[in-house]
């Protein structure tokens with residue numbers, strides 16, 4: 001049993017829904033109680049889809065349990081087929097249906113529908129959303145493309161004379177972080193090399209497209225979490241090599257291009273030489289000096305977290321102080337990456353543990369999911385979002401890829417923007433007592449609550465920034481006039497040891513330090529005092545600690 | 552009242568008309584098929600803000616955690632006073648002792664949130680299906696954590712409850728645990744149903760001006776201030792979905808004051824009047840207190856009449872608020888009600904509401920979502936009230952929608968909110984009229 005405040009991933013059937021909703025002509029019949037229909041809103045509200053996801057729920061109730069839930073499943077599957085006339089039917093159980101063991105696969109088979117029926121076994125008490133998506137995509141590929149595979153050992157037929165080399169792009173899905181724009185960016189990149197993009201799947205693919213996956217020369221896996229399992233199957237069955245470099249950041253995009261060009265046997269030098277990302281120059285320009293050594297904490301799915309850490313270090317000159325993922329499936333890769341930065345990887349889907357880790361590390365920038373954005377906001381640390389789970393804001397109206405050269409531009413802007421500009425930082429440090437530099441002065445940091453604001457219970461303050469506006473939450477606030485802002489952040493940031501006392505002038509001196517680093521200064525000083533066995537912190541202790549920690 | 556029962560859109564049985572309504576009553580059809588409603592866990596999204604020192608711990612699956620989080624909007628401003636104890640494979644396989652596991656989770660939670668005084672263990676479909684006895688768990692844990700924290704339980708499972716029934720189940724549990732009133736206590740009024748604090752304060756002032764009291768509200772804002780109940784308690788329901796809570800209060804000796812629900816000027820007046828009769832408030836006093844407020848409410852509603860009058864409306868089932876809202880929109884704004892979908896119709900509590908609905912209004916209890924979408928498309932109503940899963944797809948078909956969940960998240964009861972309530976329906980039409988893209 002696990003105590004969960006927020007979850008990074010939904011249950012595995014949500015992953016299956018994402019695959020069904022990505023594709024054309026696929027329908028999913030899910031044995032589930034009525035409340036599970038909430039999942040529709042993920043697609044219609046967060047992704048703003050104009051159609052309901054292609055899912056039929058049996059919505060069995062307690063009174064059905066004694067009776068025939070199996071019959072209910074059959075009639076739901078039959079009417080779903082008749083109403084939606086899909087090319088392929090997925091069938092499966094949600095967590096509750098798994099307990100009543102009706103065997104949707106067997107029941108659907110008994111209906112003898114004239115289309116392929118793919119039964120999904122997604123253990124809901126063991127696995128999670130991304131695993132469910134990967135498994136579903138794999139099962140569809142296996143069922144549709146599998147039978148077309150040549151006999152084992154058959155060499156791959158040579159390409160038709162004059163035909164361009166071709167590849168498939170695997171992994172993008174509905175509700176994936178920036179997947180919509182990544183596909184466009186990477187397709188354009190691949191086409192510019194003279195390589196044909198045969199099929200993109202699952203996003204936008206029909207079952208006919210799945211059937212011709214084996215025709216391409218190789219597969220590009222953009223998101224391993226979703227497509228590696230299917231790609232490995234295709235490699236075994238059709239001999240298609242895999243490109244698994246996620247082209248996130250300038251360096252990785254260049255490596256990706258080189259790898260793709262090698263497999264296709266084309267010359268990439270032209271594309272590489274006019275590769276136009278502004279990131280390298282912007283990062284070298286003198287005004288970026290202040291980014292040097294910014295302490296950054298990174299958390300996300302495996303693909304995005306690993307990529308972000310590399311960019312942070314190599315392309316922006318940050319210092320990676322923490323790296324982690326909620327994808328247990330990618331634990332090994334993330335641990336290996338963490339070694340490159342001399343940090344210990346945090347492999348956890350426990351929001352509370354992630355919160356504690358961030359609070360303890362005092363980073364100057366957090367790169368994470370919407371969950372870390374929330375944590376960072378409460379700790380008063382700037383944050384940029386790099387990974388799913390997604391929020392309505394992660395589907396911007398403008399073109400905003402995360403991959404390729406344009407993606408690198410977007411990354412530069414979105415990561416650097418939340419940070420205080422260099423000159424401003426100096427002015428704040430020099431003129432601490434300027435009354436307009438106080439904690440509550442308006443700042444372009446916008447929603448980043450200063451410690452002071454966050455500690456005021458019961459008041460709706462600027463810390464309730466519009467950036468977090470979710471219509472439901474907004475309405476919830478309206479409904480509750482005296483909404484109490486309970487801040488565990490306060491508890492987390494609180495002094496470590498109550499037996500250490502601050503002298504009044506030391507407390508005053510501390511207050512001269514800009515609020516966004518004050519928490520760290522307080523903490524460092526107290527740690528130092530504890531180490532030195534100092535019971536009363538004076539101004540001297542404060543500066544001793546500063547010298548000790550070097551900042 | 553005519554009742555028809557349909558399964559997947561086909562009427563299979565129709566019972567004899569009820570004697571009460573004669574031909575004036577609405578036509579009630581029962582429908583079975585796929586439902587598209589939240590489960591009772593969703594009520595936590597507003598309940599956890601209402602009782603300031605209470606915490607809701609769902610004992611369920613990752614799906615349950617994901618549902619509450621999605622319904623709350625991925626992030627809400629303050630740290631929520633809800634969480635999920637996710638049952639995993641080890642618990643199911645008996646590798647871990649599920650009681651020990653629950654104790655461990657509760658202890659961790661209470662350590663983290665020392666300000667919590669009341670903890671609800673909330674049952675879910677998985678906990679029901681595996682027959683996890685949360686009542687016993689609550690008793691056991693109460694013993695450990697008393698007197699600091701009281702621990703109660705109820706079920707918000709989707710196999711038994713829809714959306715607002717979660718609040719009903721929660722309040723029913725609370726009702727059973729309320730302190731008893733002193734013997735020979737004077738008659739007191741209890742207003743039942745979670746209301747926004749601002750609305751609660753307005754009602755408090757109204758009752759005081761009317762000379763009705765003492766007045767208490769269930770739930771109260773903190774765990775220790777929950778009202779007492781006994782044979783001298785008269786209670787007024789503020790929401791139409793509180794069947795179990797009413798029964799629990801009746802078991803404690805309380806008596807329900809029959810009334811329509813306080814939506815709109817008319818509903819609010821009838822609701823207050825019902826209480827005023829019990830307290831023998833003189834008519835002139837009632838008029839003196841309510842007249843200016845009624846007048847203000849009418850003026851506020853009137854502003855939306857131009858946009859809403861004569862427009863047609865179609866309700867998908869969601870919160871059980873549908874019948875009283877339809878009554879308000881039909882009678883005070885002149886809207887044409889095409890269909891009132893409702894997940895469950897409490898005929899006893901809605902008796903007076905149904906009598907106020909226009910002749911022959913169609914009420915559909917239960918749901919077959921596909922059949923209902925077909926009827927809605929065919930009727931092309933001017934406005935559709937529906938859940939979040941359906942709203943954008945219907946908008947994309949050119950229909951104008953109002954999300955029903957907002958009706959639970961906004962102050963909509965009473966005189967001072969009557970205009971706001973009308974505005975919630977007028978705004979989508981206003982928006983559509985403004986846009987030229």
Ligand code: SF4
Pocket residue numbers: 033034035036095096590591592611612614615616618674675676677707708709710
């Ligand atoms: S319907 Fe049941 S399983 Fe689904 S979220 Fe609600 S309580 Fe949990």
Ligand code: SF4
Pocket residue numbers: 286287288289290422423426
């Ligand atoms: S203001 Fe400071 S950070 Fe900015 S460029 Fe000058 S020295 Fe560097």
